Amino acid sequence: MTRAYIAVLPGDGIGPEVTEAAVRVLAAAAEVYGLDLECERFPFGGAALERCGAPFPEETRKAVLEADAVLLGAIGGPQWDDAPRALRPETGLLELRKALRAFANLRPARVLPGLEGHSPLRPEVARGVDVLIVRELTGGIYFGRPRGLGETEAWNTMRYTRPEVERVARVAFEAARRRRGHLTSVDKANVLEVGELWRRTVSELAQAYPGVRVEHQYVDAMAMLLVQQPTRFDVILTGNLFGDILSDLASVLPGSLGVLPSASLGEGPSLFEPVHGSAPDLAGRGIANPTGAILSAAMLLTYALDRAEAGRAVEEAVAQALAQNPTPDLGGTASTEAFTRQVLEALYTKA
Numbered sequence: 302m303t304r305a306y307i308a309v310l311p312g313d314g315i316g317p318e319v320t321e322a323a324v325r326v327l328a329a330a331a332e333v334y335g336l337d338l339e340c341e342r343f344p345f346g347g348a349a350l351e352r353c354g355a356p357f358p359e360e361t362r363k364a365v366l367e368a369d370a371v372l373l374g375a376i377g378g379p380q381w382d383d384a385p386r387a388l389r390p391e392t393g394l395l396e397l398r399k400a401l402r403a404f405a406n407l408r409p410a411r412v413l414p415g416l417e418g419h420s421p422l423r424p425e426v427a428r429g430v431d432v433l434i435v436r437e438l439t440g441g442i443y444f445g446r447p448r449g450l451g452e453t454e455a456w457n458t459m460r461y462t463r464p465e466v467e468r469v470a471r472v473a474f475e476a477a478r479r480r481r482g483h484l485t486s487v488d489k490a491n492v493l494e495v496g497e498l499w500r501r502t503v504s505e506l507a508q509a510y511p512g513v514r515v516e517h518q519y520v521d522a523m524a525m526l527l528v529q530q531p532t533r534f535d536v537i538l539t540g541n542l543f544g545d546i547l548s549d550l551a552s553v554l555p556g557s558l559g560v561l562p563s564a565s566l567g568e569g570p571s572l573f574e575p576v577h578g579s580a581p582d583l584a585g586r587g588i589a590n591p592t593g594a595i596l597s598a599a600m601l602l603t604y605a606l607d608r609a610e611a612g613r614a615v616e617e618a619v620a621q622a623l624a625q626n627p628t629p630d631l632g633g634t635a636s637t638e639a640f641t642r643q644v645l646e647a648l649y650t651k652a
């Protein structure tokens with residue numbers, strides 16, 4: 302059995318709390334499914350800025366590039382909002398994604414069994430929600446140059462090249478082919494040239510995937526449709542900014558931002574992180590929902606370690622724990638610790 306090295310970046314706010322839960326579940330899954338895992342923590346985000354003077358220190362860069370996978374909590378907080386932009390935790394996060402060349406961010410939004418009662422949707426609709434947002438992660442307006450902030454004006458650049466669109470679109474088409482064969486590409490082609498290139502590239506690539514039905518939507522309409530008719534969608538492909546916004550919107554479907562996981566795949570080690578941020582309003586209170594982080598660990602088992610059966614077992618254990626007693630964001634009374642113990646118990650019982 303070869304040992305897999307996981308670089309763990311707990312980060313800031315609730316990041317360390319939910320990451321701790323995910324690491325414990327990962328260790329339990331390794332024990333149950335006979336995996337040899339080594340998790341090592343590295344400084345990242347605001348915590349790294351305080352300790353090492355940079356949000357993405359050299360030591361951490363080296364470790365993530367050598368790891369088999371990276372598990373991240375969340376970064377940021379109001380105490381760093383006035384730091385020079387280059388030193389902000391959020392800049393470190395963008396640099397991390399770029400360094401890993403993790404261009405395809407997979408953000409599944411499902412209403413897991415047990416969560417129907419917490420969704421604002423009618424239970425029979427909630428049960429059918431199963432979308433996969435594929436968000437481009439290393440390009441677009443978060444990275445485009447020129448960018449700048451002056452006294453009276455500020456500017457950013459939304460730029461995509463055809464190969465950048467093509468490679469992430471390919472990931473989305475492959476996912477659609479494995480799933481229900483429906484891909485919705487989201488852009489703003491009516492007003493943005495970038496959207497026009499995006500739409501043209503996706504339409505051309507569609508010729509290679511005759512089994513996939515392609516639909517194009519403008520992002521404003523998509524925001525409405527995702528809430529109004531969530532079961533109509535399967536795979537949703539979009540750029541960095543729109544994907545960031547639509548995935549937070551999609552979290553309303555299962556009932557809390559705390560439950561959404563993600564996997565970022567590309568040309569380097571893959572990155573796994575919950576969709577949510579550092580939630581300064583919850584930090585230190587022991588009530589953050591670790592579901593998104595734990596399900597990110599499940600995606601790590603599936604995508605980085607090729608142990609889909611272990612990933613599924615973690616998902617099932619989470620569903621059981623959610624049905625038992627969730628954290629307060631979902632109307633339950635479980636603390637982060639109590640919820641994690643429920644997941645661990647379910648995982649060991651099933652084995």
Ligand SMILES: NC(=O)C1=CN([C@@H]2O[C@H](COP(=O)(O)OP(=O)(O)OC[C@H]3O[C@@H](n4cnc5c(N)ncnc54)[C@H](O)[C@@H]3O)[C@@H](O)[C@H]2O)C=CC1
Nearest residue numbers: 375376377378558559577578579580581582583589590630
């Ligand atoms: N990937 C990352 O590390 C991200 C970092 N951020 C950073 O996080 C900081 C806070 O940003 P916000 O806009 O407040 O977004 P946020 O995602 O941290 O929180 C938004 C809302 O969702 C709730 N929430 C988030 N995660 C939760 C969880 N696990 N359990 C229960 N409730 C949860 C929070 O309490 C809050 O009401 C900022 O510095 C921001 O830049 C924001 C998004 C992503």
Ligand SMILES: CC(C)CC(=O)C(=O)O
Nearest residue numbers: 377391394395545576577
């Ligand atoms: C904080 C941003 C850099 C990232 C973000 O909001 C996200 O990836 O969801």
Ligand SMILES: [Mg+2]
Nearest residue numbers: 545546549576
């Ligand atoms: Mg976001």
